[in-house]
Amino acid sequence: MAQVLEFKLPDLGEGLTEAEIVRWLVEVGDVVAVDQPVVEVETAKALVDVPCPYGGVITARFGEEGTELPVGAPLLTVAVGPTASGAETEGSGNVLVGYGTSEAPARRRRVRPGQTAPSAPREANGSSGTRETADGPVPVISPLVRRLARQNGLDLKEMTGSGPDGLILRADVEYALRAAEAQGRTAEPTATPQAPAPTSAAGTALRIPLKGIRGAVADKLSRSRREIPDATCWVDADATELMRARAAMNASGGPKISLVALLARICTAALARFPELNSTVDMEAREVVQLDHVHLGFAAQTERGLVVPVVRDAHARDAEALTAEFARLTEAARTGSLTPGELTGSTFTLNNYGVFGVDGSTPIINHPEAAMLGVGRIVPKPWVHEGELAVRQVVQLSLTFDHRVCDGGTAGGFLRYVADCVEQPAVLLRTL
Template sequence: MAQVLEFRLPDLGEGLTEAEIVRWLVEVGDVVAVDQPVVEVETAKALVDVPCPYGGVVTARFGEEGTELPVGAPLLTVAVGPAAPEGDSEGSGNVLVGYGTSQAPARRRRVRPGQPAPAAPREANGSPGARGTADGPVPVISPLVRRLARQNGLDLKEMTGSGPDGLILRADVEYALRAAEAQGRTAETAAATQTPAPTPTAAPGTGLRIPLKGIRGAVADKLSRSRREIPDATCWVDADATELMRARAAMNAAGGPKISLLALLARICTAALARFPELNSTVDMEAREVVQLDQVHLGFAAQTERGLVVPVVRDAHARDAEALTAEFARLTEAARTGSLTPGELTGGTFTLNNYGVFGVDGSTPIINHPEAAMLGVGRIVPKPWVHEGEVAVRQVVQLSLSFDHRVCDGGTAGGFLRYVADCVEEPAVLLRTL
């Protein structure tokens, strides 16, 4: 007799409380092996595959693609026992999202007609609300949703969730808040005019609504927090990058792996941070301390189809230009394919933002909380420039530095930016750090 086991969305770590189903990798009736990825989900950090800890036959899926589920919500049920592949009836215990499990996924196959089918609930279309056991899963409300409702005085008992089995999702709470706000505005308007409100001819708020969730939502939350908590200031300078471009061309003409411009800028950043360590820090307001960090974990902005992400190059200060080039290329490709892990998107101490690739000259970067600074680099374009006492056409770039004014004053920030500009104009200055 087959035993039906329910697999729920596991704790994804990094403080994440929910995820969106992007793509199912198995169907009802498929045979799965222990640790085989069964669903692709998008969290606020990355796009990841979730492996199932059970081996057997998939009897039900919970949630269509695009559904947002909290941690602990049912994902699927698996019948283990006679219908399961031999040796796969035990769970692996790897219920966290795995990045490379110990066993390779088995080839997917379906139960053929005539084979004994395990007695279990069957859900062919993955519709929310399906139950995996006779008693059904207990509805789960994530701590994030509980806190959001509590802070805004909403009674969750009076709400009907749109998630599987009536789960109340963040979108449900936010919708209720918007509705309450709209009603409040209508009441205030009616009281002010003391006249009946006219019957609307069209529904208010029409237009395209794009949910702020997943990576895009996480970026929105982080940028908003940065603006709320960090007293930032920005300084900028134009620099003649002609010699830097010539130095890069000479490096690449010498043979070996090509060196990217981003890698050279990163090398300049790490040298500047060694001179001005105040900018490689974070602020602990509870302890009222500025924490200067020993390692430079350099984040860099990467635009993807799913929005802006900031992969992190670990120990950038210990890498040369060739190693930095290789790591930038690896992380950029992972960002484009959506395969970055949460660990590759967190822990940065300083960010380099090369917005010049978008064809713009300057910007005022928003600091990537909880870091203390971000260096922005505009496009490098030929401009008239006074060089050795004469006007000449030179390759000019605008550099901008946004910094947390709590960690340093303008003198330190200006010194950092001036050193970066000096290295751009005279790459030989970097020889002092080798």
């Protein structure tokens, strides 16, 4: 006789107490293996898959997509035992998000009478949507797009996607919403009723809930603004020699070195000289806590909002190791597979906003850190070099710092050292 076991939303760690169901990966009647991902959830830290510690047949699911559940709430029930179609009967004992005792097997579906097995697997293009039958849901690029349409009363079946094979993208939904507003049509939400939006002659405003990653970022930035008396200083630097040094490194063979890795190496060298900026403030004890390690955060823009992945022990890594870790974390941020541990614990942040085509910025410090280095775009500009006017590769560097941990002299000294390393990379040899 099969035994029915209940699987609850596990302790997600990092102080997280709830998660939102983004997408179910299994249905009632599906056969699952031990540690197979069964649901995709979004926490305040990341979008992650939750593996089930039991093998058997899914008998019930709890919560629709878009539902927020607290830790410990039931997720699903699994029938295990001899009648579970040969499924494993032992639990893995593993209930932590993002970890498993083995690689998750391909999803196995129960074929009901009158049905035929699917002839094609899920999409292989990396999107979160699925290619579904004509009488089923419309294919979309991600569950978040489907939710955006549902909350604003859009019928996806009436839309034509601009993606491959008619895949509906987020831009398609946003365009439809703007078109509806321009035509004076009001979309009635079909999900949980929300507070009425203020109206004007232009129509109804779009209300986007601040929850999940975006909500966590909003809370953190607001806290930073409230608690940290920040100040910003900046300087222009001639990055021509740094660009030449990188080109020489990459021409010598071996793995290519990224520019952000060289900037990170410069940051860690500067923090060794100015440790005040690698610290945090304990207001209860009224102490500045200087840290003896550098966990370097870097800002990454994703479809789900701004995230700050963390390179652990950046001070102990060389340029090649830094390049590899930046690449790994950036790809994980893009796919939404960062773990909570990879998004917390940074002690200093590097913000390369030059990728957005801008020269300067005064960013908000990543609480509870004490400083953030900003790097603008590197562009050819007129520059006085060796007493003559020349065209050089120029970058603007900025340092936003907590004025409680140091004064302008320390902040200026840090930024000047960074600029000197950018202009003369040989300066770094003194600290290698």
